[in-house]
Amino acid sequence: MQRLSSSSFTRTPVTRQALTCRHILWDWNGTLLDDVWLCVEIINELLHKQHLPAVTRDQYRNLFDFPVRDYYQKLGFDFEQTPFEQIGTEFMDHYRRRWRECSLHSQAEEQLQRFFDAGMTQVILSAAQVSLLDECTRFYRIEKYFGAVLGLDHHYADGKVEIARNYMQDIEIDPQHIVFIGDTSHDALVAQEIGVNCILYVNGHHPAEKLTPWQWPIIHSLQELQQLISIHPYP
Incomplete structure (x- = not known):
């Protein structure tokens, strides 16, 4: 798969129209985990x-x-x-x-279950250490929902753009059918760099003021994903 960059696509403007989606990338800290x-x-x-x-x-x-x-x-x-x-x-x-x-955010497991039941692929994409992410998903008993857990091999949280780029090279999915759900401007940057759609959650590590300039849909509750993501699993 060709590597995508910020210059290879046009960002989807802010809209409440549902995104057609087959594949979901989840940030962990602040998006699924209330930490x-x-x-x-x-x-x-x-x-x-x-x-x-x-x-x-x-x-x-x-x-x-x-x-x-x-x-x-x-x-x-x-x-x-x-x-x-x-x-x-x-x-x-x-x-x-x-x-x-810490607890999972309200509606986190419900949304994971909803997408899982629909046959959609879900992946954690995080700047946290993979070993910690694996431990967390087992502790909260949500590991069954994820096809992969992607993170760093160290704990210095220097970002996840390269992780995302490498992952996109390994999969055969139209980027326009992928949604990255995150809570920081870095998540918005990652989505831009790999050419996928993005939804930003304001109850995490960044306030709305830092997320709004990215021109992605913003949600205040994970339950709003039901209106923003149109389930389109693989046949």
């Missing part, structure tokens, strides 16, 4: 340790971005004093101990 509150708590612990000011949930959602190295710098971390790798590892140590305190 923003936990990330705020952990980052504030790390900021306190470095004698840096804490952030509110709103501040966090406005500052958070990929690669997370840049986001840490915005928070005030000095990598000459404490290397980025040390901060990233410490964050993930806290996260790995506590992620089970």
Whole structure:
């Protein structure tokens, strides 16, 4: 399959018209998993340790971005004093101990079940470590819904554009029949880079103000997917 880039297609304008879809790419953190509150708590612990000011949930959602190295710098971390790798590892140590305190977003499993029952292919596409993603899907008992779980081989969350590009090379699906459901501007960028449709969920790691400029449909509840995605499974 030919590699797609942002110059190889025209972005679908914002519309509430249902998208014809056979294949769904799901972001994990903030889209299916409601973990923003936990990330705020952990980052504030790390900021306190470095004698840096804490952030509110709103501040966090406005500052958070990929690669997370840049986001840490915005928070005030000095990598000459404490290397980025040390901060990233410490964050993930806290996260790995506590992620089970999180719940799936409301309607997450219902929508997964709906698409699964319709025979549609569903894949997780995340900047998280694959081993953690596998552990999470087993813990929440949702692993049956996914044909693949795509992530990184490390925990530094530097983005997922290359993962997505490589995946698109391996499948034989019209990009216009694929929808990526995410919660950040990075997810919108990924969708643009691989030429697929996108739906953005505002109850995750980015607020509506950071998502609106991408001109993709925005939802406030995962239940809205029922109106935005027209099920079109393979014969």
